Amino acid sequence: MTLKQTPSQTVGPYFAYGLTPEQYGYDFKDLASGDLSTAASQGQSIRIEGCVYDGEGNKVPDAMIEIWQADGQGRFAHPADGRGSNTDFKGFGRFGTGTDGHNRFIFDTIKPGAIDQQQAPHISVIVTMRGLLTHTFTRIYFSDEGAANETDPVLSSVDEDRRPTLIAQKQGSTYRFDIHMQGENETVFFDV
Amino acid sequence: MNDRPFNRRDWASHPPFIDPAYKSTPLRGQTKPLMPIIPGLSELTGPVYGAEAVGPLDSDLTKNGVKDGEPQGERIIVAGRVLDEDGKPQPNTLLEIWQANAAGRYVHHSDQHDAPLDPNFLGAGRCVADENGFYRFTTIKPGAYPWPNHKNAWRPNHIHFSLFGPAFATRLITQMYFPGDPLLELDPIYKSSPEGARERMVAEFSLDVTQELFALGYRFDIVLRGRQATPMET
Numbered sequence: 001m002t003l004k005q006t007p008s009q010t011v012g013p014y015f016a017y018g019l020t021p022e023q024y025g026y027d028f029k030d031l032a033s034g035d036l037s038t039a040a041s042q043g044q045s046i047r048i049e050g051c052v053y054d055g056e057g058n059k060v061p062d063a064m065i066e067i068w069q070a071d072g073q074g075r076f077a078h079p080a081d082g083r084g085s086n087t088d089f090k091g092f093g094r095f096g097t098g099t100d101g102h103n104r105f106i107f108d109t110i111k112p113g114a115i116d117q118q119q120a121p122h123i124s125v126i127v128t129m130r131g132l133l134t135h136t137f138t139r140i141y142f143s144d145e146g147a148a149n150e151t152d153p154v155l156s157s158v159d160e161d162r163r164p165t166l167i168a169q170k171q172g173s174t175y176r177f178d179i180h181m182q183g184e185n186e187t188v189f190f191d192v
Numbered sequence: 193m194n195d196r197p198f199n200r201r202d203w204a205s206h207p208p209f210i211d212p213a214y215k216s217t218p219l220r221g222q223t224k225p226l227m228p229i230i231p232g233l234s235e236l237t238g239p240v241y242g243a244e245a246v247g248p249l250d251s252d253l254t255k256n257g258v259k260d261g262e263p264q265g266e267r268i269i270v271a272g273r274v275l276d277e278d279g280k281p282q283p284n285t286l287l288e289i290w291q292a293n294a295a296g297r298y299v300h301h302s303d304q305h306d307a308p309l310d311p312n313f314l315g316a317g318r319c320v321a322d323e324n325g326f327y328r329f330t331t332i333k334p335g336a337y338p339w340p341n342h343k344n345a346w347r348p349n350h351i352h353f354s355l356f357g358p359a360f361a362t363r364l365i366t367q368m369y370f371p372g373d374p375l376l377e378l379d380p381i382y383k384s385s386p387e388g389a390r391e392r393m394v395a396e397f398s399l400d401v402t403q404e405l406f407a408l409g410y411r412f413d414i415v416l417r418g419r420q421a422t423p424m425e426t
Contacts, residue, residue: 001199001277001278001418002277002278002279003275003276003277003278003279003415004202004205004277004389004392004415005201005202005205005206005277005364005415005416005417006205006364006366006392006393006414006415006416007205007206007207007366007385007386007389007390007392007393008201008206008207008364008365008366008385009207009352009365009366009367009381009382009384009385009393010214010216010365010381011352011354011365012352012367013300013302013303014290014292014298014300014302014303014352015290015352015354016300016301017290017298017299017300017314017315017316018288018289018290018315018316018317018352018354019288019290019354021316024301026299026314026316027257027314028256028314028316029247031241031245031286031288031318032239054219054220055218055219055220055223056219060220062302066363068234068237068238068239068360070233070234076233076234076237077240078237078238078239078240078359079240080195080233080236080237080359081233081237090239090240091239092238092239098302115232115233115234116233119232122234124234124235124360126360126363128365129220130216130220131214131216131217131219131220131221132209132217132220132221133206133207133208133209133211133214133217133221133381133384133385134201134206134207134208134209135363135365136209136222137360139234153230154229154230157227157228157229158227181219181220181221181222182219182220182221182222182223186222186223186224187222188224188227189222189224189226189227190226190227190228190229191200191201191226191227191228191229192229192231192235192360192361
């Protein structure tokens with residue numbers, strides 16, 4: 001290695017018109033939004049929603065959540081996945097917690113398929129906000145994938161009492177996934 | 193296809209999750225140790241945005257917010273390269289930026305600083321680095337502004353940068369600062385990054401980037417995580 005990584009800095013309080021402009025009503029096109037599905041997407045339509053909580057249990061109103069996932073067949077729209085997505089599904093979403101009256105992030109997407117025989121269906125998550133100097137990585141697993149979750153190598157590597165922080169709870173067609181930055185229920189964040 | 197995993201985040205470069213001098217961090221930074229994870233396809237892939245994702249004016253902030261005239265302030269060019277730790281150019285990487293206007297005011301609804309908005313300046317832009325990792329923005333030099341962190345606290349002039357790089361793992365959100373700014377040594381956000389590393393966020397004035405009779409130029413190279421020497425175990 002000849003060069004050193006450029007340091008991270010907080011996204012700050014004013015990211016919205018740059019990163020999520022349409023969601024917040026600014027006159028600039030969104031590159032990504034909370035709606036990942038497309039007309040050609042194949043798979044089960046789901047909604048994932050939740051809040052980000054700080055160390056005092058207060059909802060964070062200026063966080064931005066990004067998600068990255070495989071399509072309904074478990075394929076990524078990226079050259080490192082030789083299979084590629086053939087359903088026009090990009091797999092990337094971004095949502096700020098400042099527009100919903102309840103400070104939720106809301107993603108309308110397709111439930112990802114399993115990537116391979118070992119891994120349970122999951123979504124990769126980046127959490128960033130004012131007051132967070134370096135973004136954090138977590139994962140969303142699904143409460144109705146009990147058998148697959150049991151044998152997933154990443155989920156299995158997490159202490160059993162902390163595993164629930166990674167599992168979105170199904171309520172109808174919506175999955176609830178809250179993110180706790182601190183406290184007894186602090187979400188598991190990965191050293192990605 | 194290259195499937196070697198990425199180097200770890202270098203914590204001698206990045207700020208800690210909690211830095212009490214920056215008062216929003218103690219309740220928002222995570223506290224438990226990061227869980228190790230064996231990187232798989234989920235980490236080695238990431239969103240792909242090519243040149244088709246950005247509009248023709250997206251990289252020119254002096255034009256993309258114009259309503260009825262030119263934006264106020266000092267026009268500047270910010271250009272540089274996106275590289276990895278091995279010095280390898282990172283091609284086709286999306287860069288998104290946002291910043292205050294020349295008076296130190298953000299368009300953002302929640303910015304209540306008593307400085308004028310500029311009807312012809314939005315302050316947001318994006319571009320995709322070329323096949324050699326080069327990028328270039330034309331913009332207005334952002335002003336400093338006060339913030340409530342501590343008594344008489346002012347943020348130095350800065351431009352927010354957001355990059356993806358080749359994978360979800362290489363994502364970087366940072367801020368670019370300007371050389372010679374006396375506020376840098378007083379700024380807890382800048383200083384949250386360790387000494388010896390934080391200086392890498394300060395752009396260099398560059399006569400090469402400067403465009404004669406038009407705008408001063410600043411050079412800002414960005415280094416993302418490189419790849420480990422050995423392939424991923426499968």
